[in-house]
Amino acid sequence: MVISGDHAVAHAAKLARTEVVPSFPITPQTLIVEQLAEFINDGELDADFIPADSEHSVMSMAIGASAGGVRVFTATASQGLALMHEMLYAVPQNRLPIVMANVNRSLGAASGIWVEYNDSMAERDSGWLQVYVEDNQEALDATLMAFRMAEDRRVLLPVMVCLDGFILSHTVERVEVPEQQEVDLFLPPFVPFNMLDPYEPKLINPIVGPEYAMEMRYQLDRAVDHSREVINEVDEEFSKLFGRRYGGLLDTYRMEDAEFAMLTLGTATGLAREVVDDLREEGKRAGLIKLRFMRPFPFKELCEVCDSLKALGVFDRSASFNGGGPVYTEVAAALCNVPTVVTGHVAGIGGRDITTEHMRGMYDAVERASRGEEVRSVTWHGLRGDME
Amino acid sequence: MFEVRFHGRGGQGAVMAAQTLAEAAVIEGRHAQAFPYFGAERRGAPVMAFARIADRKISIKSQVYEPDLLVVLDESLLDIEPVARGLKPGGKAVINTRKLPTEIDLGMEVECATVPATSIAMEYLKAPIVNTAILGAVAMVCDLFSMGSMQQAIENRFGGKFGEAAARANAAAAAAAYSQTLRGRCKGNRPFVPRRVWLPDWRDIPIGNTLGEGVKDGVTVGPGGAKQNLTGSWRVQTPRYDKEKCVRCLRCWFSCPEGCIKREEDEYVRWDLNYCKGCGICAQVCPVKAIDMMKGGSR
Numbered sequence: 001m002v003i004s005g006d007h008a009v010a011h012a013a014k015l016a017r018t019e020v021v022p023s024f025p026i027t028p029q030t031l032i033v034e035q036l037a038e039f040i041n042d043g044e045l046d047a048d049f050i051p052a053d054s055e056h057s058v059m060s061m062a063i064g065a066s067a068g069g070v071r072v073f074t075a076t077a078s079q080g081l082a083l084m085h086e087m088l089y090a091v092p093q094n095r096l097p098i099v100m101a102n103v104n105r106s107l108g109a110a111s112g113i114w115v116e117y118n119d120s121m122a123e124r125d126s127g128w129l130q131v132y133v134e135d136n137q138e139a140l141d142a143t144l145m146a147f148r149m150a151e152d153r154r155v156l157l158p159v160m161v162c163l164d165g166f167i168l169s170h171t172v173e174r175v176e177v178p179e180q181q182e183v184d185l186f187l188p189p190f191v192p193f194n195m196l197d198p199y200e201p202k203l204i205n206p207i208v209g210p211e212y213a214m215e216m217r218y219q220l221d222r223a224v225d226h227s228r229e230v231i232n233e234v235d236e237e238f239s240k241l242f243g244r245r246y247g248g249l250l251d252t253y254r255m256e257d258a259e260f261a262m263l264t265l266g267t268a269t270g271l272a273r274e275v276v277d278d279l280r281e282e283g284k285r286a287g288l289i290k291l292r293f294m295r296p297f298p299f300k301e302l303c304e305v306c307d308s309l310k311a312l313g314v315f316d317r318s319a320s321f322n323g324g325g326p327v328y329t330e331v332a333a334a335l336c337n338v339p340t341v342v343t344g345h346v347a348g349i350g351g352r353d354i355t356t357e358h359m360r361g362m363y364d365a366v367e368r369a370s371r372g373e374e375v376r377s378v379t380w381h382g383l384r385g386d387m388e
Numbered sequence: 389m390f391e392v393r394f395h396g397r398g399g400q401g402a403v404m405a406a407q408t409l410a411e412a413a414v415i416e417g418r419h420a421q422a423f424p425y426f427g428a429e430r431r432g433a434p435v436m437a438f439a440r441i442a443d444r445k446i447s448i449k450s451q452v453y454e455p456d457l458l459v460v461l462d463e464s465l466l467d468i469e470p471v472a473r474g475l476k477p478g479g480k481a482v483i484n485t486r487k488l489p490t491e492i493d494l495g496m497e498v499e500c501a502t503v504p505a506t507s508i509a510m511e512y513l514k515a516p517i518v519n520t521a522i523l524g525a526v527a528m529v530c531d532l533f534s535m536g537s538m539q540q541a542i543e544n545r546f547g548g549k550f551g552e553a554a555a556r557a558n559a560a561a562a563a564a565a566y567s568q569t570l571r572g573r574c575k576g577n578r579p580f581v582p583r584r585v586w587l588p589d590w591r592d593i594p595i596g597n598t599l600g601e602g603v604k605d606g607v608t609v610g611p612g613g614a615k616q617n618l619t620g621s622w623r624v625q626t627p628r629y630d631k632e633k634c635v636r637c638l639r640c641w642f643s644c645p646e647g648c649i650k651r652e653e654d655e656y657v658r659w660d661l662n663y664c665k666g667c668g669i670c671a672q673v674c675p676v677k678a679i680d681m682m683k684g685g686s687r
Contacts, residue, residue, distance in 0.1 A: 094598070156595065194595070194598045203611050204597065204598045204599075205597055
């Protein structure tokens, strides 16, 4: 099929036999819930579509439906995600395996409808697992895998599938849409864990005092960490059934003997692949690390990959203000005991197009760092005017 | 460093008492702090408040575990929790009670002062808010501040909030308590029985912020777990029911926030006084005045 990233996600939610879709439209996500509404209307998907009065209500409904024992999917973006903020935090601690697509769009003032990761990055401490995808095929596959990971008894956590607004959401590409029978083999029917059941009364979401909250938070911390194992297993199983493998938490490209590399996420990864190929042709030992999951963050896996790397540049499509971007600070923390020089590279803010020249500029800076030259800790690429 | 722990019930003014004590110390030229700790913000629920006094700036912000002075604003708390836990061997206690110090059993024999703060508060303030009265007794046993500083602190804190008349009435209650305070030593026979609490390891906490019915470490948890919290001990007034007047409209049954009014088969009602907090809503909603509230928490 030749479909957009949004439609690829909608197909995945349909193939997952989603049972409830609470929704509120917001560009560039609307195509997802519109497509799902159509599937339901045409009898292709047996689900309840609930139009809500806000995203806050969307997530509240999602929580109720998931606790009620059904598979829930929804989608949002930007201000919509921000409006959900309060309810987002209730989901991981309640261990409800809701899957949501967030079509990345810049948040706040000085913003538009175009891609920036400052919406989902702001939610990285909510306890949701977060995967960032590179193309429409991965958008579909990651959404399918998200249900399996989320519902695994060792995980029981919500998953946010993040895809670039417009660059994926509104771009059509060739996408292999799996058959329903194949997906049914991969994703068994939903079996709720803590179901609301009048015959088995439970105390849900009581006020939690200082004598319990810390243990509960640590339990959640461990659950997010243990999901690493399940993510890798699901990736493996998916590849056996569907022939496509994504590498779990992170993927690497031409890293075998690399001396310098970029770490990217989202669609910038595809661009970086091209630049790495060019550099390799020039005889330069360039590589690429594709970060897939921001949560759980691959602290250990990164150290292993960067073991013999001289310099690593970290791409960010959002800023953390006076500290580079959020991915940069996390990677720098992960590699604090590894001799690799780590630099930050901010680009594509507010949906500004990232060109081959921008990406080449990032690689050039990292190569200089790998030769021991002094390089700025954080560089904004494509910025008009010299950096301070 | 001189550390104080107040035990009271929501509505008695333990927090205000701690703050006022801190202010009295500051009036004396010292450094001081005061802060509360409470769970549910409800009248009648047990609360604690803390104060620290020192001659230099106080940096520590932790709770007080080994107080030099223990202040108990509600005598009934002695029977439901070991209020004297951690009290320093040379420490002092001030208790709101009509009893003599020698009749009080704190589980450790210490210098103890008693004062009938509730009746003093009723006389001067027309309400059982005992915080200012008990501060008079605190000033009597504690040499870190004079009664003059304590009264000044009361006037500062209460005058601004409730007006001059209230400030004067509260200062007068403190003065009356100062003169009615009895000093002696209390008994130390009561065994320290820590409250049973379920404190599981992080691995043993049920997953998903969800708790089913059950008993953990001897404590009933989950739905129905509140049964063991006998909120009837919070009561300072008790409903009296005149069955003759009752028209069986069941408004009281419907309105009771604790659900402690029970329907009988004949549609008359009865109260489960183990849980009745004495809020008086039933008496208010009764259209035929078949219910009135009597002073006191006894049955």
